Amino acid sequence: MSERTRALLAEHALVAGSSDEAVELVAEAGEPTSFGAGTLLLGQGSPADVAYLVTKGRVALEVHAPGRGPLVGDTMGAGHVVGLSRAAPPFRYQFDARVLDDVEAVVVDASRLRVALAGNLVLGLHLLDRLAGVVLGRLQATRIRLLDFYGPGGE
Amino acid sequence: MSEAGTLVPEPYVVVGRRQEAEDVVTLLLEPAQGEQPGFRPGQFNMVTSFGQGEVAVSMSGAASVAGPLEHSIRRVGAVSAALCAAPVGAVVGIRGPFGTSWGVDEVEDGSDVVVMAGGIGLAPLRGAVIDLVARLEAGRGRVFVLAGARSPDQILFREDLEAWVQAGAHVAVSVDVGAPGWTGAVGVVTDLLGATPFDAAGARALLCGPEVMMRFGGRALVDQGVDPARIMVSLERNMQCGVGLCGHCQLGPLLVCRDGPVVRYGGLADALFMERNR
Numbered sequence: 477m478s479e480r481t482r483a484l485l486a487e488h489a490l491v492a493g494s495s496d497e498a499v500e501l502v503a504e505a506g507e508p509t510s511f512g513a514g515t516l517l518l519g520q521g522s523p524a525d526v527a528y529l530v531t532k533g534r535v536a537l538e539v540h541a542p543g544r545g546p547l548v549g550d551t552m553g554a555g556h557v558v559g560l561s562r563a564a565p566p567f568r569y570q571f572d573a574r575v576l577d578d579v580e581a582v583v584v585d586a587s588r589l590r591v592a593l594a595g596n597l598v599l600g601l602h603l604l605d606r607l608a609g610v611v612l613g614r615l616q617a618t619r620i621r622l623l624d625f626y627g628p629g630g631e
Numbered sequence: 632m633s634e635a636g637t638l639v640p641e642p643y644v645v646v647g648r649r650q651e652a653e654d655v656v657t658l659l660l661e662p663a664q665g666e667q668p669g670f671r672p673g674q675f676n677m678v679t680s681f682g683q684g685e686v687a688v689s690m691s692g693a694a695s696v697a698g699p700l701e702h703s704i705r706r707v708g709a710v711s712a713a714l715c716a717a718p719v720g721a722v723v724g725i726r727g728p729f730g731t732s733w734g735v736d737e738v739e740d741g742s743d744v745v746v747m748a749g750g751i752g753l754a755p756l757r758g759a760v761i762d763l764v765a766r767l768e769a770g771r772g773r774v775f776v777l778a779g780a781r782s783p784d785q786i787l788f789r790e791d792l793e794a795w796v797q798a799g800a801h802v803a804v805s806v807d808v809g810a811p812g813w814t815g816a817v818g819v820v821t822d823l824l825g826a827t828p829f830d831a832a833g834a835r836a837l838l839c840g841p842e843v844m845m846r847f848g849g850r851a852l853v854d855q856g857v858d859p860a861r862i863m864v865s866l867e868r869n870m871q872c873g874v875g876l877c878g879h880c881q882l883g884p885l886l887v888c889r890d891g892p893v894v895r896y897g898g899l900a901d902a903l904f905m906e907r908n909r
Binding site for chain 1: 749750779780781785805807809811813814815816817818819821822825826840841843844847
């Protein structure tokens with residue numbers, strides 16, 4: 477595990493403030509990687525085997541609609557996790573994830589991390605709590621958008 | 632403006648107009664006679680479409696920049712539709728300026744200022760941002776502009792946003808719903824805060840937009856370490872007299888036309904936002 481991986485993870489919202497042991501656990505399953513604009517990180521419907529802990533740049537979550545091209549449902553930036561489909565069965569990505577601006581991310585081998593967490597339930601629960609926080613943040617952001625509060629008001 | 636001018640509309644001539652979005656027009660106005668009164672960013676005028684009625688509209692220009700009075704108006708009802716349709720040469724009525732300001736003059740040198748706007752909420756902030764960008768260019772402090780819109784075609788003041796970037800401001804725009812060709816952020820405007828490299832210690836924040844956005848935005852800023860007392864929000868209520876007499880705009884202890892529209896978030900607006908019966 478590189479010092480760089482540990483340093484990047486220590487700044488990421490999923491892990492920041494966690495114990496050294498927790499950072500080590502994630503770092504052992506992760507690899508810092510750079511991706512150029514336009515790169516397809518994830519393909520809709522494919523097995524969810526990795527997650528990307530984004531530390532720089534932006535990623536679009538999109539679906540392809542016939543005749544309309546890619547429709548972007550959300551964008552993720554530093555501190556976000558791309559590949560949440562790995563968190564629960566059927567472990568299959570629901571969206572395409574495409575790099576908008578050059579991205580730096582720690583690519584986590586989710587299967588390996590899952591095995592490691594199963595062997596350390598205290599850390600597993602801690603990281604599950606953190607992941608729940610990330611998912612809750614996305615859920616709440618989506619709910620706010622559903623309110624369509626920029627829509628017309630009254631005079 | 633004379634004392635009577637606060638209750639009697641003064642005639643202003645439309646000398647220019649800009650279509651900012653499909654349903655948003657900026658009117659450039661000059662007094663039919665006399666001098667245009669000064670104002671502070673964040674204040675509002677009561678704008679009359681004669682024969683239709685009167686609505687409260689914040690100034691969207693900078694007081695520090697000479698030129699016509701600017702009001703950006705979104706078409707949401709009969710009066711605003713009539714104002715949006717006013718051609719060059721038309722005469723509208725103006726009463727004001729009324730209310731409190733963003734207090735840009737009071738920002739300490741070196742402090743970061745975060746400006747968060749949603750939808751038409753960028754209009755009341757535009758004058759403040761122009762002044763803050765001038766402050767930035769003078770080396771007196773950074774400014775971070777976060778703007779949210781429903782969709783890319785609803786993004787207001789695009790030329791200004793680009794000019795502010797050129798001047799060194801951090802500008803980020805997010806839309807709720809993307810569109811073909813849009814490569815910017817998709818999501819809620821508060822999500823932009825995470826990638827905004829401002830220094831929360833001593834920072835000020837100015838928020839304007841739908842109340843729901845200001846509620847979530849205020850909380851997100853506090854979570855990032857901004858002092859709630861240094862966050863200002865602009866309240867929107869049914870302003871009618873503009874001088875605190877009629878009570879139509881009462882919100883808790885406030886008469887928004889007189890005590891607002893710009894008020895502190897911490898210890899005031901945060902509590903008001905949580906009231907259910909209003």
